[in-house]
Amino acid sequence: MKRRTFISGLMLAAAAPLAPFAAQAAKKPVITVYKTPTCGCCHEWIAHLRQHGFEVVANDVPDTSPYRSRFGVPKELGSCHTGVIDGYALEGHVPAADIRRLLAERPKARGLAVPGMPVGSPGMEVEGTRRDAFDVVLFTDDGRRSVWQRYPAKT
Ligand SMILES: [Cu+2]
Numbered sequence: 001m002k003r004r005t006f007i008s009g010l011m012l013a014a015a016a017p018l019a020p021f022a023a024q025a026a027k028k029p030v031i032t033v034y035k036t037p038t039c040g041c042c043h044e045w046i047a048h049l050r051q052h053g054f055e056v057v058a059n060d061v062p063d064t065s066p067y068r069s070r071f072g073v074p075k076e077l078g079s080c081h082t083g084v085i086d087g088y089a090l091e092g093h094v095p096a097a098d099i100r101r102l103l104a105e106r107p108k109a110r111g112l113a114v115p116g117m118p119v120g121s122p123g124m125e126v127e128g129t130r131r132d133a134f135d136v137v138l139f140t141d142d143g144r145r146s147v148w149q150r151y152p153a154k155t
Contacts, residue, residue: 028055029103031090034067035060035081042081045093045123052096054085072141077113088112093121098136098149112148113137120154130155 031049035042037060046056061067067082068075071089079092088102089111102112113136117124120131131154138148 028053029085030055030057031083031085031099032057033059033081033083034064036062036064039080041093041117041123043123044125045081048122049096049099052100054096054099056083072110073113074139074143077115077137077139079113079115080117084111091115093117093123094136095122095149095151102148107138109138109140111139113139121151 031054033042033046033056035046035058042058046058049056064080064082065078068078068091071082071084073082073089073091077091081092083090083094085099086103088109090099091111091113093114094112098112114121114134115137116134118132118134119126119129121134125131131151133153134151135147136149136151138146
């Protein structure tokens with residue numbers, strides 16, 4: 001009898017802190033995106049993010065460059081759209097997996113960028129065309145850059 005009470009007490013203690021975690025897991029991380037209304041590949045990138053469990057709030061703007069400045073994305077890392085999640089900037093066609101890792105590891109950085117618009121990056125797939133090699137770049141406010149993830153060309 002005594003042992004039984006002890007065990008159920010333990011189970012209660014274990015179950016209690018799980019509740020807020022479950023609530024957090026059910027809440028999808030939200031990415032706010034700034035793009036131009038005519039950008040088709042931006043739209044495809046957003047679809048990729050949604051497929052991979054992100055919630056996306058998309059804003060059509062006449063020009064995305066003010067948002068790059070606002071979120072600290074260097075000009076030379078620029079692409080066709082700018083997103084932001086939890087204070088991190090996301091520039092261009094950054095794969096969902098790399099954003100997940102960013103949120104898990106939380107490096108001291110301004111954000112991630114896939115400069116330009118590499119063919120074969122998420123949202124830039126062209127049917128019948130191979131993927132170009134591209135890097136996801138981690139960048140900081142003080143100008144440091146490092147390769148967060150390397151994607152080799154794929155035939
Ligand atoms: Cu694009």
